[in-house]
Every structure is written in C-alpha cells, then in structure tokens.
Amino acid sequence: MNEELTTALKPVLRDLSATCAVQPKVTEEVYHGEEHIVLYERDGSGTGIGLWLGRNHAERIAHIADQIQDWAVEALCAALKPAVWPECPTHPDSHPLQPEVKGGIAVWSCPHTRQTVSLIGELPRPRPRVESEGRERGPRRKRERRRARE
Numbered sequence: 001m002n003e004e005l006t007t008a009l010k011p012v013l014r015d016l017s018a019t020c021a022v023q024p025k026v027t028e029e030v031y032h033g034e035e036h037i038v039l040y041e042r043d044g045s046g047t048g049i050g051l052w053l054g055r056n057h058a059e060r061i062a063h064i065a066d067q068i069q070d071w072a073v074e075a076l077c078a079a080l081k082p083a084v085w086p087e088c089p090t091h092p093d094s095h096p097l098q099p100e101v102k103g104g105i106a107v108w109s110c111p112h113t114r115q116t117v118s119l120i121g122e123l124p125r126p127r128p129r130v131e132s133e134g135r136e137r138g139p140r141r142k143r144e145r146r147r148a149r150e
C-alpha cells in the first residue's frame with residue numbers, strides 16, 4: 001500500500017477503533033492505477049479515503065481525520081446511534097471534536113473553546129459512565145493537557 005497513505009491513516013483509525021461505536025471494514029482498492037483506502041459499512045456502502053498530496057504529514061492526518069469523521073457520522077446515523085464522533089469531552093452530547101493542525105501537529109480540538117483535546121491517534125478511551133459511579137476515582141493524570149502544550 002501507499003506508505004504515506006498508511007502512515008496518515010493509522011492514527012485516525014486508531015482513534016476510530018478506540019472510541020467509535022461503529023467500525024468500518026477497511027480495504028485497499030485500485031482505481032485508475034492508484035491505490036485507495038475504502039471504508040465499508042455493514043450495509044455494503046463504501047467511502048473512499050484520499051490522500052492530500054503536496055501537504056505535510058500533519059495536514060494529511062487532519063485531512064484524513066476529516067474524511068473519516070464524515071464516514072463515522074454517517075455510519076452512526078445509519079446505525080441509529082448519536083451521530084457525534086469524536087465526542088467533545090468538555091461538552092458531552094453536543095458536538096464532535098474538530099481535526100486541525102496546531103504547531104505542525106495534527107490534533108483534535110473543541111470547536112467552541114478552540115482548546116486542544118488530544119493528538120490525533122491518542123484520543124482517550126471513553127470512561128464507562130455507569131461504572132464510575134460510587135467508585136473511588138484516583139487523581140487522573142493530565143497527560144493529554146501536558147502533551148497538547150508541547
């Protein structure tokens with residue numbers, strides 16, 4: 001497979017598999033002699049993911065995150081689940097995070113506060129909401145926040 005496409009795709013697919021309620025079947029296909037990645041839904045509909053040529057690595061990741069986000073929102077909608085991915089941890093049940101490039105790094109940010117939530121590829125797994133109740137919760141390390149400042 002096209003190595004640039006693979007390396008730009010990897011962090012986004014990692015976030016998708018860690019935090020999204022629907023998962024695609026990822027395939028490589030060749031059209032007009034060029035390799036493409038296609039994400040399939042359960043109903044058989046496919047969405048091609050393209051690489052932004054001539055851009056730097058971070059911009060490519062953000063662009064792919066944007067396309068995969070579109071896929072996820074449609075797939076969630078088709079599965080009758082809340083069509084928000086990735087969910088903003090600061091504003092749950094309201095809006096998705098936005099992929100962008102900050103300081104040469106591809107990140108997920110809250111579109112309202114403009115705050116960086118995570119690097120693309122390192123979205124924290126969602127904490128189970130029910131289980132956390134009545135349970136002692138230790139201090140959570142501010143790993144994401146520290147990283148975002150770098």
Ligand SMILES: [Zn+2]
Pocket residue numbers: 088089090091095110111112113
């Ligand atoms: Zn937000």
